[in-house]
Amino acid sequence: MAQFLLFVYSLIIFLSLFFGEAAFERTETRMLTIPCTSDANCPKVISPCHTKCFDGFCGWYIEGSYEGP
Structure with a gap:
């Protein structure tokens, strides 16, 4: 037992x-589920963080660390 x-x-x-x-x-x-069509649809955050529209969903990154297309 x-x-x-x-x-x-x-x-x-x-x-x-x-x-x-x-x-x-x-x-x-980092995995936000806020749908977006452009960067303007994403919520604003305090610097050094920034939000962008990635593949139809909002995501954030720290200034200087984003190496996108």
Whole structure:
């Protein structure tokens, strides 16, 4: 019985790593889900961050780090 409980406990801890990573991927600030057609549709942010329209969705970058097309 103790080995079974230890197995279940270990399984919960192991699976929580993947669920936590999946939750972080959905809430990461760089992955905005605001649809846009141009840069003007994206919200304004405080410098040194800037927003641009990437493939129909708003995304942000830090000034000097963007190497786009």
